[in-house]
Amino acid sequence: MFCFQCEQTAGCTGCTGAAGVCGKRAEDARAQDAITGALIGLARTVQAGAEPSAATDELMMDAMFTCVTNVSFSSEGDEAMARRVREENARIAAAAGIGACADFDMDAVWNADEDMRSLKSLVLFGLRGMAAYAHHAHVLGYDDPAVTGFFYEGLAALATDPSVDDAVALALKVGEVNLACMALLDRANTESLGTPAPADVTMKVEAGPFIIVTGHDLRDLKLLLEQTEGRGVNVYTHGEMLPAHAYPELRKYAHLKGNFGTAWQNQRAEFDGVPAPILFTTNCLMPPRASYADRVFTAGVVNFPDAPHIGDDKDFSSVIEKAIELGGYAEDREFAGINGGTSMTTGFGHATVLGLADTVVDAVKSGDVRHLFLVGGCDGARAGRNYYTDFVKQTPSDTVVLTLACGKFRFNDLDLGSIGGIPRLLDVGQCNDAYGAVKIALALAEAFDCGVNDLPLTLVLSWYEQKAVCILLTLLHLGIKGIYLGPTLPAFVSPNVLNVLVDAFDLRPISGDAKADMAQMLG
Structure with missing residues (x-):
């Protein structure tokens, strides 16, 4: 191969x-x-x-x-x-x-x-x-x-x-x-599904039958919620499904309870022996361990040998029956994120953040907010991704961190506090919600009557797969410069092509030293 x-x-x-x-x-x-x-x-x-x-x-x-x-x-x-x-x-x-x-x-x-x-x-x-x-x-x-x-x-x-x-x-x-x-x-x-709004999401799993839904397909989640209503089966998001809790047409279902686990690369440990079925709606599937292989279901284009596949009719009855058969946990179970937090907040899409635009602009002009960081992208298993946790932990108290995609699980259970009513950590949503981050940046540039590259804003991105590639190309198309990218540069980018991107867009690999990079960003 x-x-x-x-x-x-x-x-x-x-x-x-x-x-x-x-x-x-x-x-x-x-x-x-x-x-x-x-x-x-x-x-x-x-x-x-x-x-x-x-x-x-x-x-x-x-x-x-x-x-x-x-x-x-x-x-x-x-x-x-x-x-x-x-x-x-x-x-x-x-x-x-x-x-x-x-x-x-x-x-x-x-x-x-x-x-x-x-x-x-x-x-x-x-x-x-x-x-x-x-x-x-x-x-x-x-x-x-x-x-x-x-x-x-x-x-x-x-x-x-x-x-x-x-x-x-x-x-x-x-x-x-x-x-x-x-x-x-x-x-x-x-x-x-309605305009996303901020939502606090617990990581506690209640006793009784439940289903874990991972991937990105919000339509599949909505159909599953409709089919599980009144069945005594709770539903928990995983990975990139976390932002689903922000949509009114999804969180109106009382049995959409919370979020199970963290990012996709931890699934083999987090799903080990879990007494519930796991529905994979898009990418992020890893070959399952024997301890839970019998409860993996796929949908859409996801395909794994011998895993039951939900067809185009979107009949999730086999998933629901598996949840009832397995029974879930006998009593409530408390789980935590990578940093020990037991809840996380999501739903700061562009509509919500732009509603705070005047407050943010005033805070920047007054000096209450010195800098904004967009720290997001894909998570992954390679060593070195703790850089992003270290980076966010070290952000000064007069800075704001926007985040999106599954890279946020490195730090989204942290409590960074707030500045004048503005949370210091704002989860914009899934990887595709990079569009919302772009809208936020363009709106701030308009408010300050400057270009995006003149804003007190730095993009610190992690990449893993092809959706991150097209988002990076979008940012380059928009002329955004000085992007920090890691944990490694793409193997398919040759030295000469990298030089073209560096010369044209000042694309920068992360150094691996979060403190040193932050000092450079803050000047």
């Missing part, structure tokens, strides 16, 4: 053996390369004049999402997905009266010149991340033809031989389109 799309890739260079660090087997990786090659063939057929249908678009997004890290561990399922893409390619080509373009050989990318391989990987991984966000909007009934159309354009470009400048421009266009995609998902979530 060859795979270097995630942060924990072997030796910070690439997984090349029989299995990847994530647990993905060589046959899984080859099957996902086949999906990508088939998708590029499909995209070239569209570029040649075939007309994709709504079903084509949905299949294309699902197929790309399948290839995101920690989504599918089933080569059989991936091979079936590749066949579906080929069949759709042939169908739309026949309808257009043209020949279908053949699958693209992904070895042409992996064996390309180092810099071109780097740039094409940046585009491909960004497209995969964006496909995940487009998928979440789509299942709520929201689509943007400009976003959907660009997937075909970007995929087809991978089969061409662009100049370095054109490849860089294409990568930044991924960031531009992803901004529109995240805006679409933000609208889909708020119009479907």
